[in-house]
Amino acid sequence: MNTAIKFWFLTFTVSLLMVSSSSTTHFPNVVIAGGGFFGCSIALMLQRRGLRPMVVESENELLTRASQVNQARVHGGYHYPRSLITAYRSRYNYERFRRVYREAIVDQFTKVYGVSRLFSKVTASQFEVFMQRIGAPLKAAPDKIAAMFDTNLTESVWIAQECAFDCALLRERCRRDLEESGIPIRYGTRVVSAQRDIRGTVVAGLSDGSEWPVELVINATYSGLNLLTQGSHLPVIPLKHELAEMALIRLPEELDGLSVTMMCGPFFSFMPYPSRGLTTLSHVRYTPHLQWFEKPETVLRDPYERFGQLVKNTHYQYMVTDAARYIPALSKAEYVDSIWEVKTLLPQTEVDDGRPILFRRDPALPEVIHVMGGKIDNIFDVEDELDAVLSSSPVKIAL
Ligand SMILES: Cc1cc2nc3c(=O)[nH]c(=O)nc-3n(C[C@H](O)[C@H](O)[C@H](O)COP(=O)(O)OP(=O)(O)OC[C@H]3O[C@@H](n4cnc5c(N)ncnc54)[C@H](O)[C@@H]3O)c2cc1C
Known part of the structure; x- marks a missing residue:
């Protein structure tokens, strides 16, 4: 292929990807693995901060796994009398969660x-x-x-x-918010790897064979966290x-x-x-x-x-x-x-039954962030951590 054809082909492929993924044409600079409550909410947070996230979900619908199959309790702190920090944070987040997600x-x-x-x-x-x-x-x-x-x-x-929360209404809310924000979602697709290429760019590899050069990869896959670490040759999360x-x-x-x-x-x-x-x-x-x-x-x-x-x-x-x-x-x-x-x-919670969030920049590839909420209201704690990361080096994102 001569250079002009190659260039046209590349542009055409990229445009196709952009158009098929979303009604708005933005090229993502963050790939979010997992379209559960955490993945969707993090996508919205990043979009509000000027990044261009894309959600990749292996199922054909949002919020079908742990975000759907759970006890539906918005924790008010009562459940954690052996973990002061979890109980206190639950109480702190409780009213906020009720307010922000009131329709659910x-x-x-x-x-x-x-x-x-x-x-x-x-x-x-x-x-x-x-x-x-x-x-x-x-x-x-x-x-x-x-x-x-x-x-x-x-x-x-x-x-x-x-x-309690209604997971079906929470799903509707996430879907609507993502749609209104023009955040693309790729269903039926897995993020299989995140690796640095020879130019130093982090590339997210998807199960459909596509590769996405990005500034951040958010691993919000809950039970699947280590599928991504394994596929990326990154350290295992206990x-x-x-x-x-x-x-x-x-x-x-x-x-x-x-x-x-x-x-x-x-x-x-x-x-x-x-x-x-x-x-x-x-x-x-x-x-x-x-x-x-x-x-x-x-x-x-x-x-x-x-x-x-x-x-x-x-x-x-x-x-x-x-x-x-x-x-x-x-x-x-x-x-x-x-x-x-x-x-x-998280194995360390066996002692006090606490539910801290996992929010870990990968030690081997800091552009990859592993997130696990533990419980649904912890989403607000994740937001605080994200802000800290976005303003710190070496992953200082160009907004
Ligand atoms: C039995 C049970 C009871 C619970 N009870 C409560 C409760 O009462 N109150 C409470 O607050 N919390 C409760 N929780 C915890 C709560 O459900 C979770 O904290 C929350 O749903 C996690 O959301 P998530 O988005 O991280 O995970 P999920 O909803 O599981 O989302 C992860 C998504 O990632 C997708 N995925 C996985 N691997 C990949 C990949 N490589 N690429 C792309 N997509 C991928 C999955 O298909 C899934 O949709 C409970 C959990 C369970 C299991």
Whole structure:
């Protein structure tokens, strides 16, 4: 090919890519791997700061993995009485999350927290003091609610201020925001690598064979974080994965409009799951079916592939039998279905059950940033970290 034809061909290909990816014609300078809540939200943050992100999602829809299959709790701090920093940050972000994503907020239910007399890692008075410390409102549950609990097993119950989110409405919100901002999304495509080429440019390689010279690659792939590190010959991020099951149930009439979380140890929780008009029942002991770790010395396997291959036999009977010891009316719940997902955690959180964010510039390739939120409201903590990166060297982005 002579030079003129080569040039025309290149221009044509680039234009095609730009047009097919978006209604607006901007050539991305950031590739975001993962179109979950974090990937989408980070894309919007970067766009607002003058960068040109492109979201690459391996599924054919946004927010289909952990951002859809979860307990739908907007954490208000009550869940973390063993991690002051997580509890405090949750409380801090709670009202902001409610405000920013108000169309996806569901709060037409009464949130009850209880402390078990047996095997609990906190006592009722410790729980109260802790919640006071982080500014999380608690009031004694009225007799009608308290009477539903077995007092031999339950030390105390309170009404808390905590709401749920509807993942379908959150998806709509993300999709609309991305569209209005003209941010291109490539569906059904994986980011397989991020590497520096011989000119020193970082190039993101996609599963469709295209290559994108960029200034930043954001790895927001949750369970898939190490698929990208592996494909890019970057250091492994230590992670713990669990195969998690949440049962979807219909509550009996006497529990209608209630959501209960029993603290703090091997107990249970039921929360509204608004996108299906049902309730999830989860249990610290029975929701995780098995776990595996990714460490530098382990042979890595694709967690999504593994998830697809694992046998999924429900633990519902174990969950409900144990939970009904505390709330006898639960035995009348109707089992409808189970939802399953790989839950990914930072191994260091096993001690205090905290949920800090992972926000790590890759030590070998600092233009790659690995992000894992841990819980949905942590998105605001990610924003602070992004700002710090955008103003620091060596990755000082030309805005
Ligand atoms: C069982 C369970 C219960 C939970 N309960 C709660 C709760 O009650 N409250 C709360 O706040 N949080 C909860 N969480 C945590 C919360 O769901 C996650 O923190 C959040 O959804 C993570 O969002 P994300 O965008 O990082 O991940 P995801 O939504 O999983 O998004 C990652 C995306 O990356 C895509 N992907 C993967 N690899 C690639 C690749 N190489 N290229 C392109 N795309 C790729 C995936 O398809 C996926 O869509 C729970 C999680 C689980 C699993």
